[in-house]
Amino acid sequence: MKKRSHKDHKGLCVLCTFVSLCDFLYLIIMKLNPAEILDTLCEGGSVAAQLEHFEPRQAQLDLMELIIKCFNEDAIGAAEAGTGVGKSFAYLLPALHFAALNKERVVISTATITLQQQLFGKDIPLVVQASGLKIKSVLVKGRGNYLCFRRLEEALSEPELPLSGDPLGGERDELDRIAQWANTSKSGGREEIPFTPAENMWSRVCSDADLCMGKRCPQQTRCFVLALRKEAAAARVIVVNHHLLFADLAARREGAGYEAAVVLPPYSRVIIDEAHTIEDAATSFFSKEFSKLSIMRHVGRLYRRRRAQRNGLLVRFCSLISDGEGSLDTLVAALDGIRLAAGELDSPALDLCGTEGVFRFSPNSKDGGEDAARSAALFPLLNSLRKKLLAFTGLVRDLLELVPEEDGENAAGRIAAVWELKSILRRFETIAGICSAFSEYRERRHEVMWIERRGGSDDALPGEKGQWAVFTQSPVELAESLKESLFSPNKTVVCVSATLALSGSFNYWAIRSGAALAQEKSLLTGCFPSPFPYSRAALLAVPDDAPLPDEPEYQDFVNHAVGRLAAVSDGSALILFTSYQSLRSAWNVAQPELQNLGIRCLKQGDDDRSRLLQTFLADTRSVLFATDSFWEGVDAPGDTLRLVILCRLPFRTPNDPVFEARREAVEKNGGNPFMDLSLPEAVMKFKQGFGRLIRRSSDRGVVAVLDSRLIKKRYGAFFLQSLPETRTSFSDFPGILRDTEDFLWSPR
Ligand code: SF4
Numbered sequence: 160m161k162k163r164s165h166k167d168h169k170g171l172c173v174l175c176t177f178v179s180l181c182d183f184l185y186l187i188i189m190k191l192n193p194a195e196i197l198d199t200l201c202e203g204g205s206v207a208a209q210l211e212h213f214e215p216r217q218a219q220l221d222l223m224e225l226i227i228k229c230f231n232e233d234a235i236g237a238a239e240a241g242t243g244v245g246k247s248f249a250y251l252l253p254a255l256h257f258a259a260l261n262k263e264r265v266v267i268s269t270a271t272i273t274l275q276q277q278l279f280g281k282d283i284p285l286v287v288q289a290s291g292l293k294i295k296s297v298l299v300k301g302r303g304n305y306l307c308f309r310r311l312e313e314a315l316s317e318p319e320l321p322l323s324g325d326p327l328g329g330e331r332d333e334l335d336r337i338a339q340w341a342n343t344s345k346s347g348g349r350e351e352i353p354f355t356p357a358e359n360m361w362s363r364v365c366s367d368a369d370l371c372m373g374k375r376c377p378q379q380t381r382c383f384v385l386a387l388r389k390e391a392a393a394a395r396v397i398v399v400n401h402h403l404l405f406a407d408l409a410a411r412r413e414g415a416g417y418e419a420a421v422v423l424p425p426y427s428r429v430i431i432d433e434a435h436t437i438e439d440a441a442t443s444f445f446s447k448e449f450s451k452l453s454i455m456r457h458v459g460r461l462y463r464r465r466r467a468q469r470n471g472l473l474v475r476f477c478s479l480i481s482d483g484e485g486s487l488d489t490l491v492a493a494l495d496g497i498r499l500a501a502g503e504l505d506s507p508a509l510d511l512c513g514t515e516g517v518f519r520f521s522p523n524s525k526d527g528g529e530d531a532a533r534s535a536a537l538f539p540l541l542n543s544l545r546k547k548l549l550a551f552t553g554l555v556r557d558l559l560e561l562v563p564e565e566d567g568e569n570a571a572g573r574i575a576a577v578w579e580l581k582s583i584l585r586r587f588e589t590i591a592g593i594c595s596a597f598s599e600y601r602e603r604r605h606e607v608m609w610i611e612r613r614g615g616s617d618d619a620l621p622g623e624k625g626q627w628a629v630f631t632q633s634p635v636e637l638a639e640s641l642k643e644s645l646f647s648p649n650k651t652v653v654c655v656s657a658t659l660a661l662s663g664s665f666n667y668w669a670i671r672s673g674a675a676l677a678q679e680k681s682l683l684t685g686c687f688p689s690p691f692p693y694s695r696a697a698l699l700a701v702p703d704d705a706p707l708p709d710e711p712e713y714q715d716f717v718n719h720a721v722g723r724l725a726a727v728s729d730g731s732a733l734i735l736f737t738s739y740q741s742l743r744s745a746w747n748v749a750q751p752e753l754q755n756l757g758i759r760c761l762k763q764g765d766d767d768r769s770r771l772l773q774t775f776l777a778d779t780r781s782v783l784f785a786t787d788s789f790w791e792g793v794d795a796p797g798d799t800l801r802l803v804i805l806c807r808l809p810f811r812t813p814n815d816p817v818f819e820a821r822r823e824a825v826e827k828n829g830g831n832p833f834m835d836l837s838l839p840e841a842v843m844k845f846k847q848g849f850g851r852l853i854r855r856s857s858d859r860g861v862v863a864v865l866d867s868r869l870i871k872k873r874y875g876a877f878f879l880q881s882l883p884e885t886r887t888s889f890s891d892f893p894g895i896l897r898d899t900e901d902f903l904w905s906p907r
Pocket of ligand 1: 306307308309310366367370371372373374376377378379382383384385
């Protein structure tokens, strides 16, 4: 008799109907009600009532409306929101409401830890409480921020760690203190440690994706990272940084798919704040690098000899196999070969970096040219290192076959040692791959191979002690991979920043980020101006008699101008340079003058970034001389900052290898490298620098730009148009000094 399937019914099958109805309901998105959410941020609204110094802002409501639309229409959003718009509430409200309504997960990614902490510690709890939403949120940092119990145990079991009083330092004591803290810590997060562990000590005990044994780890029941993963799986809102987001997206694109938990649990709605940085963040994530230092660190993990004692992973590994002693000698000899080859490579590579500190293997350099000849000398050394690395990994992989099954006595320790060893083998194989990529640089046009000198002081000169060369392989274009991994697979991607548009157009950002390639989706954009009264609170001063930056007198002009301007403002000044050489030159002239006036001078490189900023914020008469990274992310409201000096328009220097390769790619595709890349990039950075001045509606101050190209060159108009309307002083230097003084000190 024929079996009757549930599908054989003539009418509708209850089961099928139920299943397809469930599928259907699953696919239906409950749309956000814009009026309801906007109301919460209007006068008397539930969220507005919780905010200190609340002022209704139309720009904030307009921004929120755009973001609601992105959620309701599964669209990509790009929004430029000026300082003070209140962008975090404008995206948190739609995101949290959407997550609660649809039981979906939303990932919020930012560039800086400061913003992550503000969102997770302050803004999200406020929105949750005020809106009565039942939403769990979690802040997930990169693995390297959390302690790994297994690695800690292993480090503690190393017999040769020096005790306090030992000339090599009290590593054992520091480790004991970390262990004590770990036993009572709730999160295992590095920032919770009541002292600052040495970098090399923390790197030995922090979690590392390559070294994590996951479900096979003997410490899994108390593991901080696994506990956090569980928490994230139960959360509807996850706050991360761009690096972690890219780690997750890359793993998904490489085959893990979008339905499973990878680095993060699955999601399909993303908000990216500080979105102007995504191309740089993705470049750094997708670049691969090695140095003599990183190789030596691995070599040290594998084998160390201290007095008569032999230690390290190889010693433990060889104790697991028969005739281990003989094998150990062979492996140590192979390791010595790696050490030697890495050492031989470093010195000529540093020479190649010359005074600029960087060298690009350019596929355009002629075979007979000087650059090509200089770089060619490196290939035999790279090849030798590659061979030595692969010879070593080959030897170990053969011996791994001889390790007995993973059970029996001391199995956990054995598994851990083999696990760590395999991860170093993978790392060595990656480095061997980078060596090959360098040798094939002429064929690999989608990548840039370059060497950079690191170490020494910030203004390091060639040959200074403590320097090393870093070999990096970076992708030239990221638009396609960002489209494939971020913009296309996710239903909603909202990108927000204070600088995304150029004269109201998002073209540049959309092309560079890959958003423009996701043509199956609508791209909703909008500019939301700052509510701050720039037209009366800010003066833009440009000396029209300043020499042009390529003229020999320019640096001398800057050296004297910065001190005189900072004297007029009585300190409270941030002086931004585009190179450390220029900073040093101006510092040498201006610092003694300002010091005589009792004004404290601070210089990038003298302390770490956050301590330097704290000192600057605490002393309202101080002056901070800084470069690159200080053009953004400095938040100094009130009297701490009344003068920002931008010494030069921030065009990237021609010795930036990745940027140069990108310029060449634009040209090859028929574009104009200056108009399509250099200029928009510089304008974005200029806007960031300008944005340091006014942080509150009561702030008042001057931005002095010592680069007269701003008013003399045609392209200067692009920079000027990108700024909010301010008062201006375009005259000779004595004129702008007078105007600065009047603006800052005359009674209003
Ligand atoms: S599961 Fe991974 S991170 Fe956690 S303790 Fe084990 S090895 Fe460390």
